Amino acid sequence: MFEMFEQQANEVVAMLPWVKKVNVTMSAQPARPVFTGLLPPGLRTISNIVAVSSCKGGVGKSTVAVNLAYTLADMGARVGIFDADVYGPSLPTMVSPQYRLLEMNPETKTIIPTEYLGIKLVSFGFSGQGRAIMRGPMVSGVINQLLTTAEWGELDYLIIDMPPGTGDIHLTLCQVVPLTAAVIVTTPQKLSFIDVAKGVRMFSKLKVPCVAVVENMCHFDADGKRYYPFGRGSGSQVVQQFGIPHLFELPIRPTVCPKINLLTMFVW
Known part of the structure; x- marks a missing residue:
């Protein structure tokens, strides 16, 4: 966005009759959380925490979360991923760090x-316990401990891969x-x-802004044609009904599943 802002600033300032020359220098820094004193110590050095969520299972939350995180890192940001699904953690399948067990200081x-590739990762799947078999209050305690006691350090973005549901x-x-x-x-399905x-x-009631909708597996290309196997319009319907500003469509591509595919469309 720097070039666009610089051009607009040059044009606007140059229109002033008394201005003879314009020299614009662009810089930026991530926004900081306001009430850091109220946060757990492990979260006070994180600038932005973004939840990737869907009530529906199997729609590609983990795929979107991992691609978003690594694309932000590729743009120069300091990023971490927190896998909040203890019943079926996907992060250990999506990435393959050299050390696959969390350690305690x-x-x-x-x-x-x-x-893995410079991004910090925390998941119950890296705890050596596999998948959790426990009731709700115990799960909440595990999630709280994993998230707030991790040594995240200074991060520009922490991406939270949310589990399905609203529990x-x-x-x-x-x-x-x-x-x-x-x-x-x-x-794309109506369901x-x-x-x-x-x-x-749910996010509206909790005062969390929804900034984008990602419609995954929306189409594929074959024989020079574009096919929509699951229909069309689910993502745009969400955007229109709830006033969400951005809609991204991800096609069905084999390269997305077996390995990380850095999708450059996630440039905010």
Whole structure:
């Protein structure tokens, strides 16, 4: 956005009759959270916390979260990913760090995240326990501990890969974490839209702005034609009904599934 802002600033200032020469210098820095003193210590050095969410399972939340995180890192940001699904954590499948177990700092009693390509990763799947078999209050405690006691360090963005639904984990995260924004993931089916609408309403009640809708698996190209196997309009319907400013469409591509595919469309 620098070039566009610089051009507009030059044009506007140059229109002033008494201006003879314009020299614009652009700089930027991430916004800082306001009430850092009220946050858990591990979250006070994180500038923006973005939830990737959908009430519907299997729509590609983890795929979007990982691609978003690594694209932001590719743009120069300091990024971490928190996998908030303890029943079926996807992050250990999506990325393959050299050290696949979280470690505890014996002095500070904090969790040391594992890393992959410069991004810090925390998931219950890296705890050596596999998938959790526990009730809601226990899950909320685990999520709280993993998130707030991790040594995230200074991050520009922490991407939270939310589990499906609108249950204990979502409420716990929204109470503990000052979410900057939410990205909603859906697929073209009408059933997906119905479930996604519930998630948007949840974030609205919790005062978390939804900044974008990602319609995943929307189409594929073959024989020079574009096909929409699941129909069209679910993502645009969410955007129109709830006034969400941005809509992104992700095609069905084999390269997205087996490995990380850095999607440059996630440039905000």
